[in-house]
Amino acid sequence: MTEYTLRGQVAIVGVAESALGKTPDRTVLSLQQEAALGALDDAGLALSDVDGLFVSGYQYAERPAVLTAEYLGIQPRYLESTNLGGSGFVAAVERAGAAIAAGLCETVLICYGSTQYSSRTRALGGRPPEWSYQFEVPHGPALPLSAYALAATRHMYLYGTTSEQLAEVAVAARQWAMRNPKALRRAPLTVDEVLASPLISSPLRGLDCCLVTDGGGAVVVTSAERARTLRRQPVYLLGSGIATTHEAITNMPELTETPARASGALAFARAGVRPHEVDVVEVYDSFTITVVLTLEDLGFCRTGEGGAFVSGGRIAPDGDFPLNTSGGGLSYTHPGMFGIFLLIEAVRQLRSDCGERQVANARTALCHGTGGQLSTAATVILGREA
Amino acid sequence: MSLPLPLPTIDPDTQPFWDGARRGALLIQRCRDCGRPQFFPRPRCVRCGGSIAWIEASGEGRVYSYTVVHRAPHESLVPLVPYVVALVDLAEGVRMMSRVRAADSGVVQIGAAVRVAFERVSDEVTLPLFEVVGP
Numbered sequence: 001m002t003e004y005t006l007r008g009q010v011a012i013v014g015v016a017e018s019a020l021g022k023t024p025d026r027t028v029l030s031l032q033q034e035a036a037l038g039a040l041d042d043a044g045l046a047l048s049d050v051d052g053l054f055v056s057g058y059q060y061a062e063r064p065a066v067l068t069a070e071y072l073g074i075q076p077r078y079l080e081s082t083n084l085g086g087s088g089f090v091a092a093v094e095r096a097g098a099a100i101a102a103g104l105c106e107t108v109l110i111c112y113g114s115t116q117y118s119s120r121t122r123a124l125g126g127r128p129p130e131w132s133y134q135f136e137v138p139h140g141p142a143l144p145l146s147a148y149a150l151a152a153t154r155h156m157y158l159y160g161t162t163s164e165q166l167a168e169v170a171v172a173a174r175q176w177a178m179r180n181p182k183a184l185r186r187a188p189l190t191v192d193e194v195l196a197s198p199l200i201s202s203p204l205r206g207l208d209c210c211l212v213t214d215g216g217g218a219v220v221v222t223s224a225e226r227a228r229t230l231r232r233q234p235v236y237l238l239g240s241g242i243a244t245t246h247e248a249i250t251n252m253p254e255l256t257e258t259p260a261r262a263s264g265a266l267a268f269a270r271a272g273v274r275p276h277e278v279d280v281v282e283v284y285d286s287f288t289i290t291v292v293l294t295l296e297d298l299g300f301c302r303t304g305e306g307g308a309f310v311s312g313g314r315i316a317p318d319g320d321f322p323l324n325t326s327g328g329g330l331s332y333t334h335p336g337m338f339g340i341f342l343l344i345e346a347v348r349q350l351r352s353d354c355g356e357r358q359v360a361n362a363r364t365a366l367c368h369g370t371g372g373q374l375s376t377a378a379t380v381i382l383g384r385e386a
Numbered sequence: 387m388s389l390p391l392p393l394p395t396i397d398p399d400t401q402p403f404w405d406g407a408r409r410g411a412l413l414i415q416r417c418r419d420c421g422r423p424q425f426f427p428r429p430r431c432v433r434c435g436g437s438i439a440w441i442e443a444s445g446e447g448r449v450y451s452y453t454v455v456h457r458a459p460h461e462s463l464v465p466l467v468p469y470v471v472a473l474v475d476l477a478e479g480v481r482m483m484s485r486v487r488a489a490d491s492g493v494v495q496i497g498a499a500v501r502v503a504f505e506r507v508s509d510e511v512t513l514p515l516f517e518v519v520g521p
């Protein structure tokens with residue numbers, strides 16, 4: 001393997017969300033501006049310090065980074081709009097690190113905004129029936145949900161995973177959300193309530209699915225050297241990995257072997273960290289099954305044991321595996337591409353900013369994004385020490 | 387069916403597949419050089435880069451996984467809910483997504499034997515669907 005030179009060389013120095021939930025009076029760009037200014041303020045930096053801008057999102061612009069630069073009133077010398085879906089912003093940390101390490105820019109602003117709730121753009125089946133999707137969409141799958149449902153059916157068949165075990169993921173997320181004042185769903189939730197929610201694409205039910213909300217988020221990345229001069233505890237990039245196995249679910253080689261296997265292996269090897277050394281884990285919970293598959297493929301438990309692993313309160317606030325401590329896409333917020341919020345929460349945990357939901361002695365965190373129909377994966381391992 | 391289904395955006399790579407379906411043939415590809423079966427259609431083999439030939443598949447396969455859709459993603463599918471969408475492994479070694487026609491969705495299980503059937507949905511498009519023929 002070629003040598004990875006980013007370990008400890010760059011750090012996240014500022015994070016913020018915009019308004020979350022229902023924001024009918026806001027634009028995609030104003031949510032980005034609010035988050036960007038919040039993250040820069042958190043870092044003790046100004047827009048004039050930003051010389052790299054990473055923005056991606058759906059449908060609102062041909063060149064999202066260029067449009068956002070114009071809106072923010074900046075002229076960065078490095079622009080990036082790669083869209084990997086839900087893994088995108090986790091992957092962006094790696095690319096921002098590479099750009100900084102190569103001397104192409106010094107301070108990168110990564111931001112996202114979406115009005116998918118208010119503009120009702122997140123329809124099931126919202127994939128055009130073209131390219132490889134021309135062989136799927138005419139058959140009526142509710143995409144992306146049905147793709148994850150197909151994986152869930154297969155996992156249940158192979159390993160005996162149950163709907164109750166999937167429901168545990170949603171219940172634990174809600175228990176974390178009850179400790180997060182910014183979370184949008186904070187009423188108590190039980191396994192029975194999840195199992196009583198309507199089937200949408202079997203075996204997945206309404207409460208197996210992430211929220212649909214508006215919102216934005218931003219993260220500021222800079223060199224480790226500069227990070228040490230700023231006001232907040234730097235959160236260093238230790239390792240990262242990106243992977244893809246397919247675009248449309250029909251072309252995924254095995255539905256229970258996700259690209260998290262490859263991205264996670266890269267990130268752990270590059271960081272020199274092993275799974276049991278991670279203190280807090282933030283993984284994309286688009287659907288409950290996504291979490292089970294991801295935990296297995298990252299090596300936190302063995303293949304087939306994910307259902308048992310998430311059960312019995314292990315991933316809930318008083319369990320021994322702190323997971324999705326914000327409440328996740330299932331209960332905190334989900335404006336379409338949740339990756340930026342995985343990073344925001346991991347940074348807050350590593351800085352001990354999390355109040356009632358703070359994980360004691362959190363020194364190392366893992367963020368993992370999943371995009372498309374289990375199509376893309378990005379993993380980063382972050383730490384308080386370089 | 388009262389409303390049109392979301393029809394495939396047929397392109398030059400895939401035209402022969404849809405032409406085949408219209409005359410009741412399920413077409414896949416096979417590499418002329420290494421023999422690897424291929425679906426979805428592309429003009430070259432993804433393993434060796436060789437040129438491909440179109441072949442007619444047997445239409446026999448088994449269910450690799452399935453989901454029962456209760457909330458239709460498109461208005462035209464509302465009258466069909468709940469309906470089964472499956473991934474089918476064809477005997478020739480390629481996988482396809484398809485709706486599985488079944489009076490009772492409970493008969494669709496992983497491993498069930500299925501056989502292709504064709505459903506004309508427009509002048510241009512006939513969809514290859516599958517029916518359960520055995521456990």
Ligand SMILES: [Zn+2]
Pocket residue numbers: 417418419420421422431432433434435436
């Ligand atoms: Zn070949």
